Structures are given as C-alpha cells and as structure tokens.
Amino acid sequence: MKQIAVVSGKGGTGKTSLVASLAALAQGRAVVADCDVDAPDLHLILRPEIKEKREFLGIKRAVIDSSKCTFCGSCEEHCRFKAIDDFVVDSLLCEGCAVCKLICPAEALSMVDRLSGYAYISETRFGPLVHADLFPGEEASGKLVAMVRELAREQATSRKLDLILIDGSPGIGCPVIASLTGVDIALVVTEPTVSAVHDLERILGLAEYFQVKAAVCINKYDLNPDVAHHIEEICSQRQIKIAGKLPFDQTVVKAMVLGEPVIKIGGPAAEGIRELWRALELCL
Amino acid sequence: MIVSIASGKGGTGKTLIATSIAASLDRVQLLDCDVEEPNAYLFFPNIEIIEKADCHVPVPVVDEAKCTHCGICSDFCAYHALAVLPSRVLVFPQLCHGCGGCTFACPEKAVSEMSREVGKIIRARSSGIELVWGELCLGEARTTPLIRAIKGMANGELTIVDCPPGTSCSMVESVIGSDFCLLVTEPTPFGLYDLDIALKALKKMHIPCGVLVNKSGIGDKKVYRYLEKRGIPLLMEIPMSRRIAELYSQGTIFVQEMPEWKERFQDLLNDIKGLVS
Numbered sequence: 361m362k363q364i365a366v367v368s369g370k371g372g373t374g375k376t377s378l379v380a381s382l383a384a385l386a387q388g389r390a391v392v393a394d395c396d397v398d399a400p401d402l403h404l405i406l407r408p409e410i411k412e413k414r415e416f417l418g419i420k421r422a423v424i425d426s427s428k429c430t431f432c433g434s435c436e437e438h439c440r441f442k443a444i445d446d447f448v449v450d451s452l453l454c455e456g457c458a459v460c461k462l463i464c465p466a467e468a469l470s471m472v473d474r475l476s477g478y479a480y481i482s483e484t485r486f487g488p489l490v491h492a493d494l495f496p497g498e499e500a501s502g503k504l505v506a507m508v509r510e511l512a513r514e515q516a517t518s519r520k521l522d523l524i525l526i527d528g529s530p531g532i533g534c535p536v537i538a539s540l541t542g543v544d545i546a547l548v549v550t551e552p553t554v555s556a557v558h559d560l561e562r563i564l565g566l567a568e569y570f571q572v573k574a575a576v577c578i579n580k581y582d583l584n585p586d587v588a589h590h591i592e593e594i595c596s597q598r599q600i601k602i603a604g605k606l607p608f609d610q611t612v613v614k615a616m617v618l619g620e621p622v623i624k625i626g627g628p629a630a631e632g633i634r635e636l637w638r639a640l641e642l643c644l
Numbered sequence: 645m646i647v648s649i650a651s652g653k654g655g656t657g658k659t660l661i662a663t664s665i666a667a668s669l670d671r672v673q674l675l676d677c678d679v680e681e682p683n684a685y686l687f688f689p690n691i692e693i694i695e696k697a698d699c700h701v702p703v704p705v706v707d708e709a710k711c712t713h714c715g716i717c718s719d720f721c722a723y724h725a726l727a728v729l730p731s732r733v734l735v736f737p738q739l740c741h742g743c744g745g746c747t748f749a750c751p752e753k754a755v756s757e758m759s760r761e762v763g764k765i766i767r768a769r770s771s772g773i774e775l776v777w778g779e780l781c782l783g784e785a786r787t788t789p790l791i792r793a794i795k796g797m798a799n800g801e802l803t804i805v806d807c808p809p810g811t812s813c814s815m816v817e818s819v820i821g822s823d824f825c826l827l828v829t830e831p832t833p834f835g836l837y838d839l840d841i842a843l844k845a846l847k848k849m850h851i852p853c854g855v856l857v858n859k860s861g862i863g864d865k866k867v868y869r870y871l872e873k874r875g876i877p878l879l880m881e882i883p884m885s886r887r888i889a890e891l892y893s894q895g896t897i898f899v900q901e902m903p904e905w906k907e908r909f910q911d912l913l914n915d916i917k918g919l920v921s
Contacts, residue, residue, distance in 0.1 A: 369681050371809040372655010376834065398812040399652045399841060401834040419722065440743055452816055452848060456722050457743030496845035499813040502785060530654040530809050531680035534785035554895030555659065555683040562681060562782065569783045584893040613862050616832055 361516055362644050363524040363543040365395075365572075369559030371530030373549045374579040377612055378633065379527040380405040380621040383486045385637045390523035392484075393512035394491040395505045395539040397477065398498075402527050405619055408482030408489045416492065416507060418476030418500035419456035422449045428468035435460035435469060452497055476500060479507050481515060486621075488515050501529075505538035523644075532566045540567065545643055546574045547603060552587035560591065564598060575603040575643055577636055582607050601643065604636025646803045647916055648822040650846075652838025654809035656828045657858035657882070660892055662806035663687045666773050667897045668909035673799050676777035677818035678808040679763060679790045685777050687897050688770040695767045699778065699793045700759035701786075702742040706733040710754035717746040717755055738785055763790040767797065774799070791817045802913075811838070811845045819846065823920045825853040826879065832863035836870060843876070852919060856912075859884040877919065880912050 366375045366382075379402060383392045394402040422443070424435070429447055436444040439460055443453035449460075451474075461469040477494040490512040492504050512524050528539040540546055546567045550560045560576070567574040576595050581588040588605070595602055609629035615622040623630045649662045659676075663684055666674045676684040685691060704717070704726065711733060718726040718733075725740035726733060737760055746755045763780040776797045778790040791814060795805070807818040819825050825846055829839040839855070846853050854877040857867060861884045871878050882888070891898040899905045 368654075370655060370683070372653060398810040398815075399654070399838040401653070401837055404833045404837060438744070438748075452820070455741050455743065457741060457745050458720065458722060459743050459745040459748065462720070462745060462748055494812055496811045496841050497813075497816045497848050501810075501812045531678075531814075532782065533680045533780065533787045533814065535812075536680075537783070537785050551893075553893040554686050555681075555892075558683060558686060559681040565782045583889060587893055610862075613832055616834060617864050619833070 361522055361524065363526060364545045364547055364640065365526040365528050365539050365543040366547045366549060367528035367536060367540060367563055368530055368549045369532065369563035370550070370556045373551045373556060374612070375549050376401045376527055377616060377622060378549055378577065379525060381623040381633045382525055382637060384621040384623055385634065386487065386523060386525065388487040389521055390487060390525045391512045391516045391521055392487065392489045393508050393524055393526045394489065395508055395526050395535065396529040397492045397494045397501050397504045397508065397535065398529065400491055400493065402489070403491055405616065405621055406484040406486060406489050407619060408484045408491065410480045410482045412481040414479045415475055416477040416479055416504050417473045418498055418503060420471040421451050421454045421456055421474050422458070422460050422469055423472050424449060425468045425470065428466050430466045432465065434463050434465065438463045455499065477504055479504065479511060481511055488519065490515060502534035502538040505535050532562050536566070540572055541570055543572055545640070546572045547577060547640065548574055549577045549579055550591060551580045552578065552584040552591060554587065557587060557591060557594070561594065564600065575601045575640070577604045577606065578602065579606045580608040581605045603639040603643065604632055606632035645917065645920060646798060646805060646822045648805040648807050648819045648825045649828060650807040650815055650819055650825055650842060651809060651828045652811050652842035653829065653835050656830050656835060658828050659683045659806055660858070661826070661828050661856060662804050663897045664899045664905065665804055665909050665913060667899050668906040669913070671772045671801070673774045673776070673801060673803045674806065675794050675798065675803060676775070676806045677791045677794055678806060679778035679780040679787050680808060682777040682779060684806050685768065685775055686895050688773070688775060691768040691770040691775060693766060693768045697765050698761045699763045699765055699790045701762050701789045702744065702757040703737045703740050703760045704735055704746045704755050705758050706735065707754045707756065708732060710752045712752055714751065716749050716751060720745050720749040738783065741786065742789070762786070765790070765793055787814045788817045795821065811841045816845065816849065819851060820849055822851055824916050825851050826856055826916065827853055828856050828858055829867060830859045830863065831857055831865065831867045835863070836867045839867065854879040854916065854919065856880045858882045879915055880908065
C-alpha cells in the first residue's frame with residue numbers, strides 16, 4: 361500500500377483542489393483521507409454519502425465540583441496553562457494534564473471525557489473517503505488526523521486498494537506531522553510568492569527531518585516567473601523532483617463553485633494536473 | 645487595543661491585511677503568531693532586529709539513582725511523554741506539554757525539570773512599526789508555548805495579531821484576549837465553509853468580530869447572503885486584482901505602491917474601534 365500526502369506549508373496554495381482531481385484520476389483505486397480536520401473542504405467537491413460516523417474523544421477536561429471545593433486556590437496556583445480562574449475551569453485553555461486533580465486536597469476535581477469531533481467513513485463517486493470534523497476551537501487535531509489515517513488504512517486493506525491520498529493542513533506543526541509521518545511521498549504544493557517560498561523551505565526541512573521523500577508542485581507558476589524559477593533552483597539544489605507546474609486558471613474556482621474536480625471541467629490547469637498524476641505514478 | 649486577523653481557510657490574505665493595516669498607520673505593533681510559517685516580516689525589507697530570544701519549555705529529567713521504576717509518572721502523563729522500562733525511563737520531549745505533573749506524581753522525588761528550546765522570538769522595528777514574530781523549531785508539534793510568549797510582548801497600545809490558519813488550538817491561542825477579531829475570507833465555497841467554523845470558534849471565545857472579503861469578484865455570492873442573514877458586519881472588500889497578487893508575490897505590501905488604499909485601511913481600523921467601544 362502506498363500513501364501520498366499533499367501538504368504545503370503556506371495555506372491556500374491549492375492542496376484540496378488538487379487532491380479532488382487526483383481522487384478523480386485515481387478512478388476508484390485510492391482511499392482518500394481528508395486530514396485537514398479543522399478546516400476540511402474536500403467534501404465540498406467529493407460530496408460524500410456518509411456510511412459510518414465515529415466519535416472522537418480528544419483530551420479530557422478538568423471539572424471542579426463546587427460542593428467539595430474548599431477554595432484553597434491550590435489548583436489555580438499549579439495550573440501552568442492558566443486554565444483555572446476564580447475556581448472555574450476554562451475548557452478552551454485546559455490541556456487535560458490532571459495536575460489540578462493530583463494537587464487538590466479536597467478531591468473536588470475530576471477529569472471528564474469530552475466529545476471533540478467526529479470521523480466519517482463515506483462513499484463518493486470516486487471511491488471511499490475518510491474525513492472528520494474537529495469541533496471549532498478544540499485541541500488534539502493531530503490525534504484526530506491519526507484516527508482518520510487509521511480508518512483510511514482499514515478501508516484500503518478491506519477493499520484491497522493500494523493507494524491512500526491524504527489532503528493535509530497548512531503549517532508544519534502537530535496536524536501536519538501527523539499527516540506526514542510514514543507516507544511514501546509528500547507532494548508539496550507551492551506558488552511563486554515570497555511567502556510561499558519561505559514556507560516551502562520549512563516544509564521541505566520537515567519532510568527531511570522525518571525522512572519522507574518529497575516532490576513539488578508549483579501552482580500558478582506563471583503569476584511570477586522569476587520566483588517560480590527560484591523555486592526550481594531550490595528544488596534542484598535539494599534534489600527534489602518538480603512533479604508538476606500548473607498555470608493560473610480561473611477554471612479552478614469555477615470548478616469549486618460547481619462542486620466538481622477541475623479535471624472534470626477541463627482547461628490548462630486540468631492538463632497540468634493530468635501530467636502531474638503521470639509523474640506521481642512514476643515516483644511510486 | 646488588540647485586533648487579531650484570522651481565517652479558517654489558509655491563503656485568504658491574513659498576512660496581506662495585517663501588513664497593510666500596519667503599513668497604513670504611523671505607530672503600531674504587529675505580532676505574527678503564525679509560528680509554523682511566519683511571513684509578515686518578509687514584507688518589511690528594512691527591518692532592524694532589536695532582540696532575538698529562545699523560547700523554552702520545561703521537560704522532565706529522571707534521576708535514575710532515585711527512580712524505582714514504579715511507573716506512576718508514565719501512568720499519570722496524559723500525553724504519553726514518559727515510558728518506564730524495567731531499568732530506565734524514556735522521555736519523549738516533543739510529546740510533553742510541560743504540565744509538571746510527573747514531578748508531583750513521583751513518590752521518590754526522582755523527577756525534576758530542565759528547559760528545552762522550542763523556537764525563537766524575534767523583535768524588530770521598521771520605522772514606526774514594531775514587529776514580533778516566532779519561529780517554531782522543525783519537528784516541534786506544539787505551537788502554543790511560542791504563541792503565548794509572542795503575545796506576552798503586546799505593548800498595550802495598538803496591536804495587530806496575524807494568526808495562523810485553521811480553527812483549532814493555535815488559532816484559539818492567537819486570538820484569545822483580543823478586543824476584536826477580523827476574519828478574512830474569500831467568496832468561494834471553501835472560504836465560506838471555513839469562515840463558518842471560524843465564527844463558531846470565536847463565538848465560544850466571546851470575541852466580537854467582523855469580516856473582510858478578499859479577492860471579491862471570484863467564486864459566488866453566497867458569503868454575502870450568509871453575513872447578512874446572521875447580521876455579521878462586512879467591514880471591507882478587496883477585489884481580485886492581478887496587480888495586488890503580483891505585488892504580494894514579490895513581497896511588497898500593496899498599499900506602498902497603491903497609496904490610495906492607506907486611507908481605506910485607516911477607515912477600517914476606525915470602524916473596528918467604533919465596534920469595540
């Protein structure tokens with residue numbers, strides 16, 4: 361089984377639009393996993409029919425039983441996350457460590473499970489999709505990403521599919537690390553802007569840190585040909601393959617509005633994506 | 645006053661807006677809380693770095709001479725950052741949240757703490773603008789300690805906070821404590837879906853907010869109906885413009901080349917001040 365993670369460093373470079381097209385090109389041989397759990401958008405194009413829904417319990421939260429509390433203030437003093445104020449726990453700040461419970465002399469604190477989101481196993485017109493919703497403002501996005509990837513592996517095994525396509529989140533932190541570890545290829549989508557180049561170098565550094573092979577897709581390469589050329593130089597120095605170069609194409613947004621992958625609409629970006637898919641297949 | 649600039653979806657223009665507001669004012673502080681991918685400073689070519697400091701978090705150290713390998717510390721640790729083997733204890737620093745619980749839980753007082761670097765904080769100046777940003781070390785999963793440290797540098801005057809994308813803990817940590825949050829979106833299905841999640845996160849935090857629609861003219865009109873229906877103020881629109889996109893791509897704040905926009909950003913800030921008071 362092979363796994364491709366589409367990541368980017370910088371947000372909004374076109375990961376999800378690209379993954380939707382790759383899902384269509386894979387023609388039912390892939391399980392798609394939307395690992396951008398706190399801003400998941402892939403379902404807007406793949407329009408899944410949900411078959412199974414699983415609860416996601418993130419981190420536990422502290423609760424103070426006011427009938428037992430002696431208002432000694434020990435919990436507030438020891439909480440390093442400043443989550444206790446005036447004998448009330450702020451659940452947005454609580455990181456579930458349970459130090460307050462350990463410290464409390466009156467046994468007034470308990471740790472409770474909290475439903476933090478859902479993971480879904482769905483069917484789409486391009487094959488199975490595993491996706492999730494992290495409730496707004498919740499922690500533990502990395503843990504939910506791990507759950508989505510585990511469900512995707514189960515689906516691939518039971519359906520005898522040999523490819524998992526992962527739509528990652530922007531950045532280089534917890535959910536990205538959870539999306540990237542152990543994949544066969546990290547396809548990094550970038551664009552020719554000063555910001556995106558800076559972010560590209562950080563995500564390529566992260567892939568190297570976790571010993572994951574990377575390939576790059578330059579989206580909207582014609583927006584600034586000089587910067588695009590600079591990206592090619594960076595990749596050549598790092599011996600990283602440019603898997604594709606996609607032109608700026610208004611069809612991409614039109615396809616998004618229609619809820620269709622770009623390759624189903626056509627145009628220059630669609631052509632570029634087809635070439636990229638062929639290059640990716642060779643990489644695998 | 646602290647105004648944070650956030651969005652659920654990435655790449656909608658948070659940094660474009662945060663840097664444009666800063667460049668339109670005479671005196672302002674800009675905190676870039678996107679420690680995974682800090683970009684705001686790239687738009688200020690003449691910055692003068694004032695100070696650079698390491699951001700540290702506590703991490704446990706086990707004194708093997710005192711340790712009886714009872715396993716209480718690893719049972720207590722909610723983050724699986726300690727594993728007790730028959731003859732030694734393994735510590736996984738990147739999983740540790742630095743709560744200090746293992747030091748209290750150990751009956752032998754064998755666990756103490758040392759500090760570990762998770763990133764850097766840089767403070768710089770460019771004419772009237774004070775800029776603070778953080779750089780998370782590669783391989784670090786947790787952003788919140790570094791974000792907290794950057795926010796600790798707020799100077800009590802006008803502060804603009806450029807937030808990371810998304811709606812989970814990094815966004816919450818960046819936005820919390822703001823007087824107002826400006827959500828940047830684009831008029832597309834992805835933009836609207838993620839705006840809705842971001843608005844729900846802000847509601848939990850009880851922070852007043854308004855919306856800026858960037859790249860208007862692309863996509864569809866649904867975001868306008870959405871805002872109208874919910875009575876959320878639409879504070880500004882920036883049209884999709886090849887010129888703005890090209891200036892951004894070179895690392896130029898577009899208001900420097902299109903100064904007629906400065907007044908509009910000043911008006912935006914005055915509108916926000918009006919909504920806060």
